[in-house]
Amino acid sequence: MQPAPTPDGPTPDSPTPAGPTPAGTGQAGRRRTGRTATAPAPSDRPGQPGQSNQPGQSGQAGQAGQAGASAGSDSGSGVDSGRQGIADVLALFRRNAALTRAEVMNQSGLARSTVTQRLAALLDSGLIAPAGESASTGGRRPEQFAFHARGGMLLVCDTGASGLRAAVCDLSGEVLLERTAAINIADGPGPVLDLVGRIFADLRREVFATPELAGQVGPRVCGVAMSVPGPVEFDAGRAVSPPIMTGWDGFGIGDHLSERYGCPVVVDNDVNVMALGEQRACFPEVEHLLMVKAGTGVGSGIVNEGRILRGADGAAGDIGHLPASVPGDTDPPACRCGNIGCVEAYAGGWALARDLAAQGFDVPTVDHVVALVRAGEPAAVQLARQAGRLLGEAIAGAVSLLNPSVVVLGGQLATADEQVLAGVRERVYQRSLPLATRNLTITRTRLGPRGGLTGLAHLLTDTIFAPSQIHLMLTPH
Numbered sequence: 001m002q003p004a005p006t007p008d009g010p011t012p013d014s015p016t017p018a019g020p021t022p023a024g025t026g027q028a029g030r031r032r033t034g035r036t037a038t039a040p041a042p043s044d045r046p047g048q049p050g051q052s053n054q055p056g057q058s059g060q061a062g063q064a065g066q067a068g069a070s071a072g073s074d075s076g077s078g079v080d081s082g083r084q085g086i087a088d089v090l091a092l093f094r095r096n097a098a099l100t101r102a103e104v105m106n107q108s109g110l111a112r113s114t115v116t117q118r119l120a121a122l123l124d125s126g127l128i129a130p131a132g133e134s135a136s137t138g139g140r141r142p143e144q145f146a147f148h149a150r151g152g153m154l155l156v157c158d159t160g161a162s163g164l165r166a167a168v169c170d171l172s173g174e175v176l177l178e179r180t181a182a183i184n185i186a187d188g189p190g191p192v193l194d195l196v197g198r199i200f201a202d203l204r205r206e207v208f209a210t211p212e213l214a215g216q217v218g219p220r221v222c223g224v225a226m227s228v229p230g231p232v233e234f235d236a237g238r239a240v241s242p243p244i245m246t247g248w249d250g251f252g253i254g255d256h257l258s259e260r261y262g263c264p265v266v267v268d269n270d271v272n273v274m275a276l277g278e279q280r281a282c283f284p285e286v287e288h289l290l291m292v293k294a295g296t297g298v299g300s301g302i303v304n305e306g307r308i309l310r311g312a313d314g315a316a317g318d319i320g321h322l323p324a325s326v327p328g329d330t331d332p333p334a335c336r337c338g339n340i341g342c343v344e345a346y347a348g349g350w351a352l353a354r355d356l357a358a359q360g361f362d363v364p365t366v367d368h369v370v371a372l373v374r375a376g377e378p379a380a381v382q383l384a385r386q387a388g389r390l391l392g393e394a395i396a397g398a399v400s401l402l403n404p405s406v407v408v409l410g411g412q413l414a415t416a417d418e419q420v421l422a423g424v425r426e427r428v429y430q431r432s433l434p435l436a437t438r439n440l441t442i443t444r445t446r447l448g449p450r451g452g453l454t455g456l457a458h459l460l461t462d463t464i465f466a467p468s469q470i471h472l473m474l475t476p477h
């Protein structure tokens with residue numbers, strides 16, 4: 001996926017308190033995909049536009065739930081060889097534009113009868129579709145098949161403290177339609193998830209009302225993914241002691257969504273999915289990437305060997321709550337987490353707003369802080385530079401521990417001023433070992449506010465097409 005210009009909706013960073021707005025007040029962006037498979041929609045078309053439940057999947061709903069935990073660990077035991085085989089053949093189609101039966105046999109090493117069986121299962125389920133004839137051989141031209149990205153849809157929602165960005169994607173993860181809306185995450189799961197549900201329903205209706213999409217995209221919802229601005233127990237799909245998400249602690253977000261949509265669901269931390277989005281879309285050749293988001297708060301996401309590193313309990317990457325020190329500061333500030341002197345308590349957007357307010361500036365939001373920095377207000381610029389150096393010190397520690405190839409900085413604060421990036425670079429190169437920085441790239445986000453959606457779409461396709469989950473995508477016999 002390529003980054004694309006997007007409407008200036010509320011960003012997940014912005015701390016502006018705002019009540020839920022009716023779905024439909026956000027802006028919708030629209031983009032067509034270049035995928036070439038033009039097969040008819042699959043035969044199982046149980047849903048009508050706007051319905052949230054898919055009767056055709058009701059028998060599978062109980063098995064769906066939070067599906068991502070095993071997506072990265074399927075090569076081991078527990079997955080039967082049939083599922084593994086189907087997933088492997090589908091993976092060939094997802095990597096190639098179109099393949100003949102013979103090409104599938106060559107690339108997979110499978111016997112003709114096995115390939116025939118697996119192609120039949122994938123064709124039945126609408127995951128692949130006939131794609132014309134191969135022109136490359138003499139005699140009778142063999143039939144080709146291609147991944148049918150429009151065979152169903154994915155619903156994804158990147159949720160920040162005060163704004164969300166939701167999209168309907170095709171099965172390749174390509175965004176078909178998207179929308180932003182203002183929220184206050186501290187309203188709790190009830191109002192926020194109701195709004196998300198209404199926006200998903202609107203987006204689905206819009207797909208079927210859009211001439212270039214109607215009739216091309218299958219109505220089945222094949223997966224749902226959501227990110228939230230707090231630590232997530234990934235296997236269980238719930239937020240755990242999230243400092244700014246009042247009312248969400250322990251709430252089963254994954255259960256709620258899988259009950260509603262009857263399909264696999266993944267829930268993850270917002271910066272984790274940003275990290276995955278940047279890696280897959282901008283640095284696909286890189287396996288080790290650290291994403292640091294400096295907005296209202298400070299967080300990081302780690303991609304290790306191409307996968308999100310979550311740690312034992314989902315708390316990995318909490319860089320904003322490492323201890324920081326400012327020379328001469330004998331009274332470290334209190335942090336939102338309850339500790340004192342955290343990186344975020346000095347370098348988070350909320351901390352800069354606090355410090356500027358103490359100097360008499362009217363800065364109710366991080367957007368106001370950014371505006372002062374951009375206007376060259378000396379007090380704000382000085383604080384932004386100090387924030388850059390403190391972030392740099394924390395990132396230097398992370399670089400020494402993790403040895404990433406790329407560090408990506410995102411969030412309003414990190415992108416407000418060149419000096420923030422300069423401060424980070426200065427400290428990282430000063431403090432990390434030469435071996436760790438020899439080939440290190442430190443850069444600003446290229447995806448910007450759409451990075452979360454991109455990451456969610458990749459996380460979800462990784463999950464639903466994994467050998468452990470692929471059976472949920474197949475038409476039951």
Ligand SMILES: [Zn+2]
Pocket residue numbers: 320321335336337338339342344345
């Ligand atoms: Zn803290």
